[in-house]
Amino acid sequence: MFSPPALHGMKNLDRSLFHKTINLSAARVSGNQIPLFQRSCHQDVFKVPRLRSILQDGDDRLILLRPGVLPDDLSTLSTPTRQFISQHSIKIEPYKLELDYSYWKTDDILSSILPKHLDEIPGGFTLVGHIAHLNLRDQYLPYKHIIGQVILDKNYSVKTVVNKLDIIDSQFRNFQMQVLAGPAEFIVKQRENNCTFHFDFSKVYWNSRLETEHARLIKLFETHGIVCDVFAGVGPFAVPAGKNETFVLANDLNPSSYLSLVENIHFNKVGAFVRGYNLDGGDFIRQSPKLAEDLGKTASVTVGRLKRKQDRIIAVPRYISHYVMNLPASAIDFLGKYKISIY
Numbered sequence: 001m002f003s004p005p006a007l008h009g010m011k012n013l014d015r016s017l018f019h020k021t022i023n024l025s026a027a028r029v030s031g032n033q034i035p036l037f038q039r040s041c042h043q044d045v046f047k048v049p050r051l052r053s054i055l056q057d058g059d060d061r062l063i064l065l066r067p068g069v070l071p072d073d074l075s076t077l078s079t080p081t082r083q084f085i086s087q088h089s090i091k092i093e094p095y096k097l098e099l100d101y102s103y104w105k106t107d108d109i110l111s112s113i114l115p116k117h118l119d120e121i122p123g124g125f126t127l128v129g130h131i132a133h134l135n136l137r138d139q140y141l142p143y144k145h146i147i148g149q150v151i152l153d154k155n156y157s158v159k160t161v162v163n164k165l166d167i168i169d170s171q172f173r174n175f176q177m178q179v180l181a182g183p184a185e186f187i188v189k190q191r192e193n194n195c196t197f198h199f200d201f202s203k204v205y206w207n208s209r210l211e212t213e214h215a216r217l218i219k220l221f222e223t224h225g226i227v228c229d230v231f232a233g234v235g236p237f238a239v240p241a242g243k244n245e246t247f248v249l250a251n252d253l254n255p256s257s258y259l260s261l262v263e264n265i266h267f268n269k270v271g272a273f274v275r276g277y278n279l280d281g282g283d284f285i286r287q288s289p290k291l292a293e294d295l296g297k298t299a300s301v302t303v304g305r306l307k308r309k310q311d312r313i314i315a316v317p318r319y320i321s322h323y324v325m326n327l328p329a330s331a332i333d334f335l336g337k338y339k340i341s342i343y
C-alpha cells in the first residue's frame, strides 16, 4: 500500500504519475481528547514513517487510523478503541490520504520505474562535494538519466549526478565521466579530516572512501617529522598532516592536481609545513633529500592568529621519516629510485 504506483520501464521522469490516493479512516476528536485517544487506542493509530497521524480540520483534529480500519465497519477496530469511541461519542469517518513524488524515497521510486528483472536498485553513490558519483552496471544504462534525475531530486546536497565511464586515465587516475543530471560543474569543495579541498573532479584523482585510510596514516606521522608524499593528489594526506605540524613535501605529476594541492595548502593555512611539487615521482624521490635540506633552511614558522601572532623556530630533522606512495598500480616500479646518497 505504501509503495508508489508501478511504472516499470519509464525513461522520462513524469513526477505527476507518482500520485497515489490511499483510503483510510480517521477519528474526529477535539484537541484535548488527543492524548487520551492516543493512549487508549494506540493499537489502531496510523503509524507510517514520515507521515503525520494527527491533522487539523477546522476546530477539530483528525487522528488517522491504521490501514484495514473501515469507517462503516467498526468491528475492524480493536476492542479498546471501540469502547473508547462509544464512551466519548467519537465519529469515525473516511479519509483520503494523498501521496505524491515528494513523499517517496529514492529506492521506492527506482524500484517502481526499473524493469522488474533488474532486482538490485542502483540508488547508491559516492558524494564528492556537490557531485553524486555513480558506477552503473551495463543493464542499468538505458535508465541512467532517469536514475540520475531521481538521485538529484531526492538528495539536497547533490547538484550534479555523474556516471563513471570505463575509461580511466591510466596515468593520473582520474575518471572519465558522463553527466546524468544537473549542470556539468566539476569544481568541488570537499571536507575531509578537518580540512577543505578544492579541485576539479573531472581532472584529478579523488576517492571519498579513502578518508579513514588517510586518517590512519596521518596519525603515524610525527609532529615536526618530515614526510614525502610522492603521489599526493590534491593533498588528502599532506594538508591534514600539515595541520598536525608534520612537515610534508607533497608531489604530483598531474598539473591540475598540483594546482589544487598548492591552493589547498594555502587555503588551509599549512604553508609553513607543506610544500607542493610538480615532478615525476622518480625525480621527486631522487631530489627529496635536497628538498628536505632546503626546508631546513627556512624552518621559521609563524603560528597563532591576529594579535597573538608569534614566531616559533622549529628544528627540521635531517632525515625523512616516511615516504607515502599511494599509486597502487605502479608504485612498486619506483622503488629503484631510492638509490640515493646519504649526505
Ligand SMILES: C[S@@+](CC[C@H](N)C(=O)[O-])C[C@H]1O[C@@H](n2cnc3c(N)ncnc32)[C@H](O)[C@@H]1O
Residues within 6 Å of the ligand: 171, 172, 173, 204, 205, 206, 207, 210, 230, 231, 232, 233, 234, 235, 236, 237, 251, 252, 253, 254, 257, 279, 280, 281, 282, 326, 327, 328
Ligand atoms: C591513486 S592517486 C592518489 C592521490 C592521493 N594520494 C589520494 O590519496 O587521493 C595517485 C596520484 O599519483 C599521481 N601520479 C601518477 N603518476 C605519477 C608520477 N609518475 N609521478 C607523480 N605523480 C604521479 C596521479 O596524478 C594521482 O594524483
